Amino acid sequence: MTDIIIIGAGIAGLACARRLNDAGRNVIVVDKGRGIGGRVATRRAGDMRFDHGAPHVSATGGEFANVLCRLGDYKHAASWVDTAGETWSVGTPGMSAIPKGMAAGLDVRLGTSVHAVVLNGSGWDVQCDEQKFAADRVVITVPAPQAAGLLGPQHPLMAEIAGVEMSPGLTLMAAISGNVPTARPGKAHDPLSSIIQDCSKPGRPDIDGSAWVAQAGLAFSHAHLEEDRPDVAARMVLFLCDRLGVTPDRVTHAVAHRWRYSRVANPLGQPFARMPDATLYLGGDWCVGPLIEDAWTSGTAIADDLLTRTL
Numbered sequence: 001m002t003d004i005i006i007i008g009a010g011i012a013g014l015a016c017a018r019r020l021n022d023a024g025r026n027v028i029v030v031d032k033g034r035g036i037g038g039r040v041a042t043r044r045a046g047d048m049r050f051d052h053g054a055p056h057v058s059a060t061g062g063e064f065a066n067v068l069c070r071l072g073d074y075k076h077a078a079s080w081v082d083t084a085g086e087t088w089s090v091g092t093p094g095m096s097a098i099p100k101g102m103a104a105g106l107d108v109r110l111g112t113s114v115h116a117v118v119l120n121g122s123g124w125d126v127q128c129d130e131q132k133f134a135a136d137r138v139v140i141t142v143p144a145p146q147a148a149g150l151l152g153p154q155h156p157l158m159a160e161i162a163g164v165e166m167s168p169g170l171t172l173m174a175a176i177s178g179n180v181p182t183a184r185p186g187k188a189h190d191p192l193s194s195i196i197q198d199c200s201k202p203g204r205p206d207i208d209g210s211a212w213v214a215q216a217g218l219a220f221s222h223a224h225l226e227e228d229r230p231d232v233a234a235r236m237v238l239f240l241c242d243r244l245g246v247t248p249d250r251v252t253h254a255v256a257h258r259w260r261y262s263r264v265a266n267p268l269g270q271p272f273a274r275m276p277d278a279t280l281y282l283g284g285d286w287c288v289g290p291l292i293e294d295a296w297t298s299g300t301a302i303a304d305d306l307l308t309r310t311l
C-alpha cells in the first residue's frame with residue numbers, strides 16, 4: 001500500500017508531491033494526461049511551440065518566488081518582458097518546462113485516468129481504467145467540478161465545495177508567415193482578451209514567421225464552447241488577423257483548444273477541503289484563486305497539513 005496517492009499532476013498536485021517526497025513520504029502522482037502540468041501546457045507543431053494554457057507566471061509570496069528562482073537556476077524558467085513592459089517568468093523552452101522541473105525525481109504515472117475513489121477499510125482504493133491503487137491517504141487536485149465524478153455527487157465534501165465556480169476558455173494557436181506584425185489594441189467588445197507572440201519568449205526555437213496564442217474572452221468562450229474546434233479556430237483567426245493587421249492568407253497554422261475549466265471565477269476561500277479524519281483532501285487553484293501561485297499554495301498547504309499527522 002502507498003502512503004499517499006495524488007490525483008492530478010498539475011501545479012497543485014506537484015507542489016504537494018514535492019513537499020511530501022522531500023519529507024521522505026512515499027507518494028505516487030497519477031494523471032490522465034499524456035504530459036505533466038495540467039493547465040500549464042505547451043503544444044508543439046513542427047518547430048513551433050505554443051503555451052496554450054497559462055502564458056506566464058509571477059510570484060507574490062517569497063516561498064513561491066524561491067521556487068521560480070530555483071527553476072531558473074536549472075534553466076527550466078527565465079524572465080520575459082511582454083509588450084506592455086511587464087516582467088514575468090516563463091518556462092523554457094515552453095511553459096510545460098515549469099511543471100516538468102517541479103516533477104523531477106517524483107513518481108508520476110501519466111495516462112492514468114481515475115474513475116472512482118472509494119473507501120476500503122481504513123484506506124482508499126483509487127480505481128483507474130486498467131489498474132487500482134491502494135493508499136492510506138488520497139489528495140485530489142482535479143478542477144472542482146470534476147471531483148464529483150470521482151467521489152460521487154452525494155459525498156459530504158461536494159456540499160462543502162458547491163460554491164466554487166470555474167469559467168471556460170477558448171484558445172487559438174496560430175502561425176503567421178512573413179514579417180512579424182504587432183498586435184493593435186482591441187476595440188470595445190473585442191472577443192480576444194489576450195494576444196501573445198509566443199516566439200518572443202526566451203528559449204524558443206527560431207522559426208520562419210511568428211507563433212501567436214490568443215485567448216478568447218468570457219462571452220465568446222461561453223457562446224462557442226461546444227462548437228467544433230476547427231470552426232472556433234476559423235472564427236478566432238479572423239479576429240487575430242484584424243488585431244495584427246495581416247490578411248488571413250498569411251496564416252499557416254490555426255488550431256483551437258477548449259478549456260472547459262480554465263480560470264477560477266469564485267474560489268473556495270481556504271487552501272483545501274478535507275474529511276475530518278484527514279485521509280482524503282481536495283485541492284487546486286480553485287481553493288485559493290485563479291493563478292498558478294494559488295495552485296501551488298493549495299498543494300503545499302495540503303502537504304503541510306499531512307506532515308503534521310502520523311502517516
Ligand SMILES: Cc1cc2nc3c(=O)[nH]c(=O)nc-3n(C[C@H](O)[C@H](O)[C@H](O)COP(=O)(O)OP(=O)(O)OC[C@H]3O[C@@H](n4cnc5c(N)ncnc54)[C@H](O)[C@@H]3O)c2cc1C
Nearest residue numbers: 008010011012031032038039053054114284285291292295
Ligand atoms: C488559458 C489559461 C490562461 C491562464 N493564464 C494564467 C496566467 O496568466 N497566470 C497564472 O498564474 N495562471 C493562469 N492560468 C491558470 C493556471 O494555469 C492554473 O491556475 C493552474 O495551472 C492550476 O493548477 P492545478 O494543479 O490546480 O490544476 P490543473 O492544472 O487543472 O491540474 C489538474 C490535473 O488533474 C488531471 N486530472 C483531471 N481529472 C483526472 C482524472 N479523472 N484522473 C487523473 N487525472 C485527472 C488533469 O489532467 C490535470 O493535469 C491560466 C489557465 C488557462 C487555462
